Amino acid sequence: MAFFDQATETLPREQLAGLQLYKLQSMAKELWGRNAFYTSKWKAAGISPDDIRSLDDLARLPFTKKGELMDDQATNGPFGTNLTYPLEAYVRMHQTSGTTGVPLKVLDTTESWDWWGRCWGHVLSGAGVTASDRLFMAFAFGPFIGFWAAVEGARKIGAVMIPGGGRDSLQRLELMRETGTTVLCCTPTYALRLAEVATELGFDLARIPMKATVHAGEPGANIPATKQRIETSWAAKCFDHAGASEVGAHSFECQHQPGGTHLIESEYIAEVINPQTGDRVNPGERGELVLTNLGRWGFPVIRYRTGDLVKANHERCDCGRTFMRFEGGILGRADDMVTVRGVNVFPAGVENIIRRFAEVDEFRITVNKVKQMDEMDIEVELCEGADPEVVHQLAVKLDSMLSFRPRVHHVARNTLPRFEMKAKRFHVKLDS
Numbered sequence: 001m002a003f004f005d006q007a008t009e010t011l012p013r014e015q016l017a018g019l020q021l022y023k024l025q026s027m028a029k030e031l032w033g034r035n036a037f038y039t040s041k042w043k044a045a046g047i048s049p050d051d052i053r054s055l056d057d058l059a060r061l062p063f064t065k066k067g068e069l070m071d072d073q074a075t076n077g078p079f080g081t082n083l084t085y086p087l088e089a090y091v092r093m094h095q096t097s098g099t100t101g102v103p104l105k106v107l108d109t110t111e112s113w114d115w116w117g118r119c120w121g122h123v124l125s126g127a128g129v130t131a132s133d134r135l136f137m138a139f140a141f142g143p144f145i146g147f148w149a150a151v152e153g154a155r156k157i158g159a160v161m162i163p164g165g166g167r168d169s170l171q172r173l174e175l176m177r178e179t180g181t182t183v184l185c186c187t188p189t190y191a192l193r194l195a196e197v198a199t200e201l202g203f204d205l206a207r208i209p210m211k212a213t214v215h216a217g218e219p220g221a222n223i224p225a226t227k228q229r230i231e232t233s234w235a236a237k238c239f240d241h242a243g244a245s246e247v248g249a250h251s252f253e254c255q256h257q258p259g260g261t262h263l264i265e266s267e268y269i270a271e272v273i274n275p276q277t278g279d280r281v282n283p284g285e286r287g288e289l290v291l292t293n294l295g296r297w298g299f300p301v302i303r304y305r306t307g308d309l310v311k312a313n314h315e316r317c318d319c320g321r322t323f324m325r326f327e328g329g330i331l332g333r334a335d336d337m338v339t340v341r342g343v344n345v346f347p348a349g350v351e352n353i354i355r356r357f358a359e360v361d362e363f364r365i366t367v368n369k370v371k372q373m374d375e376m377d378i379e380v381e382l383c384e385g386a387d388p389e390v391v392h393q394l395a396v397k398l399d400s401m402l403s404f405r406p407r408v409h410h411v412a413r414n415t416l417p418r419f420e421m422k423a424k425r426f427h428v429k430l431d432s
Helices: 013-031 036-044 055-060 066-075 110-126 148-157 169-179 188-201 224-234 347-354 389-402
Strands: 090-095 105-109 134-137 160-163 183-186 212-215 237-239 241-244 248-252 260-263 268-273 286-293 304-313 325-327 338-340 343-345 360-370 373-382 407-410 426-429
Touching (some): 066 304, 090 110, 105 110, 110 148, 134 148, 183 188, 188 224, 224 237, 224 347, 338 373, 343 347, 347 360, 347 373, 347 389, 389 407
Parallel strands (some): 134 160, 183 212, 212 237
Antiparallel strands (some): 248 260, 260 325, 268 286, 286 304, 304 325, 338 343, 360 373
């Protein structure tokens, strides 16, 4: 079993909590009076670093929401006041994907960028990646954080990093074959797209000695049917990872793959709350993930409401790690759920049903809210030569699983968009 830092990854829970408290207290003292954003928030709440005497005291600090950071940058542009050091101390700038609005700009110092690399070292080591591996980054390197930090993680563990930007899908496949790539880093969507291109063009994926695929940027690798399809297509183990530009790379799957992802608890403190009330839920209950990162002092997030839904498990994993696990990984987003004919629907749940049909190459879901009746339309592209009757079978399966029947449409090949980064397959239209 591969570890990045076995000493911390296997710490008894009590000692792990002690490490978290030490880092939290040290960071709070560093931010006080230097970071205008958090100093102002804490003063308004009547809290100072001296009030943090235990991890329970974390709950006395106010939540941080993305909207606050966005408003701060809009008022104090371009980078806002969540900067602990002078601007000259920062060496990297990335931004969020902007899927929920204007992108949030995020800055890193040399120290916090090194922290990013350590976090990705956990991600890659969890997937069994070692210095003997060759990692292919199927990613066009722009301002979105994407796999930028994975490059640092590869350097931390001594693996060869092969950049794949500036190439089309076939050229990337050829480069993977030529270099003997053993690990692929990309979104789940793009892993399936590469496999689709290989099939269309007669490229034999078996010519690439792939042993693992590591995914980020979107849900998918945690969805059982999608994970299985990736593993079948590539004859390689598929590993999930979760993170965000403003938060960091926070969780990863281990080789044991117990049905969830480990939080890097040496670098994060997690809370799980009721999204409506803000109260902490009981262990094992589903709730919204709230994170505090402990090693990114230049651009910290303290009690940050991620919007992601998780279910925490604190039991020791068979891999030997004591880090808590999120059962099933990120289960969805609190703001992703839509109600169709009285049924609460999460996009990941629908994808898990669709991906069970191997004949489906690509799909798009649209919820049309028209007058008093909500409709869910699903467009599907089928593989070359697939029997169109599968569309009816899919509709029946969706009906039985969702308790209402979406309208499933068969569309021509290459009608639907393909994606390299975050896929946008789920659309909600306003009332007409």
